[in-house]
Amino acid sequence: MTGPVSPAWIAVDWGTSNLRAFAMAADGRVLAEASSDEGMGKLSREGFEPALLRLIGAWLDDRPPVVACGMVGSRQGWCEAPYRAVPCTPLDHAALVKAPTADPRLTVWIAPGLKQAQPADVMRGEETQIAGALRLMPVYDGVICLPGTHSKWVHVSAGEVVSFQTFMTGELFALLSGASVLRHGMQTEGWDDAAFDGAVSDAISRPERIAARLFTIRAEGLIAALAPDAARARLSGLLIGTELAAARPYWLGQRVTLVGAERISAAYARALAAQGVEAKRLSATDCTLAGLSLLAPEKVSDR
Structure with a gap:
């Protein structure tokens, strides 16, 4: 306490x-x-x-x-x-x-x-971060991406959420790195920027090959001594790149703001920058508090 x-x-x-x-x-x-x-x-x-x-x-x-x-x-x-x-x-x-x-x-x-x-989708908690982001960025029209366990791509206009789409990218990373055959080659918290960048580019250009590309991580670990840092970064890059390929209508030619934890937001910002998108970044905690402040007690205490 x-x-x-x-x-x-x-x-x-x-x-x-x-x-x-x-x-x-x-x-x-x-x-x-x-x-x-x-x-x-x-x-x-x-x-x-x-x-x-x-x-x-x-x-x-x-x-x-x-x-x-x-x-x-x-x-x-x-x-x-x-x-x-x-x-x-x-x-x-x-x-x-x-x-x-x-x-x-x-x-x-x-x-x-x-x-x-349509398509069926839900969010809980992210709506408060979106409200906070809009409070921190008045008159914002564009796209807000909230990377995390279940990444959200959200189209906002005139202070409203128009549409959104969820990707299970973070959960897939956790499952594949911790419970699949790939876990044997990435017992590390390290990182390799070059491996990440290459995997993002590969996945965006050929997203239909994601299942095959994932197994090459395991194969290269066995026969080509792929370093654990590179393996982990490549897995992240393949999954984020596949997400970006599917979410292209949200970010292509759009104003994009990332709301999330520092490390994952940095990875998304790097992947988007390679596609020519310079995304603004906001702290998830700052946005949560700014959103909850819109529901301040004087608004609710007498209900």
Whole structure:
């Protein structure tokens, strides 16, 4: 549990694997932050309130409201916050869902995700980052890419999400590098820029050969002493390049902004730069907090 602090409200980003909380001042400053590994995937419905109290209990003397986004609002989460259909604004105060709580100090509001009927797609948590990005970039029309476990390519215009597409690139990387035959050749956290660049170029030019190109990583490790750093970078490049080939209508000739963690955003920026696209980069945390701040407590406390 964190030490005493008196926030005006508390911002919570609750994903599948992790829980992050930020004690917020009325002027938007972060007074304190805390995190745990008690993500949605580890909790039963009855476990969400205790997990949050373990993290922020010391902040609740003045009963500040909590505004949360992410998988906490999924069907398997604390309380389902139904998806809103695009095209729409990323966030809507009227759509917030109040979670059931037992502790009288605790009031929790959950932001819903977004859905798209055709082709079928959904997001949770990214809508808050998109709203934050639009707050940080007023009057932005273009494309926002949110790389990660499930990368999102999002067309935004006039303050609304028009359409989006999800790619399981990050999850595929985790599975292939950790559970497939390729794992034997990449027991490293190292990197090789040249191997990444070549793999991106190869995948964009011939995405239909992805399955065959993946096995060459294993084969070259066995017969040509492919270095683990190069193997890992090549796997990443092949997967990101295949994603870029499929997402071409989103980034070709468009204004592109990347919202994500530093390392993965840098890889996407490098791959896009090779295609002549200079993407702007924003921090995922900065965008999350900017988005949740749009749902500040004065907007929700009297509902």
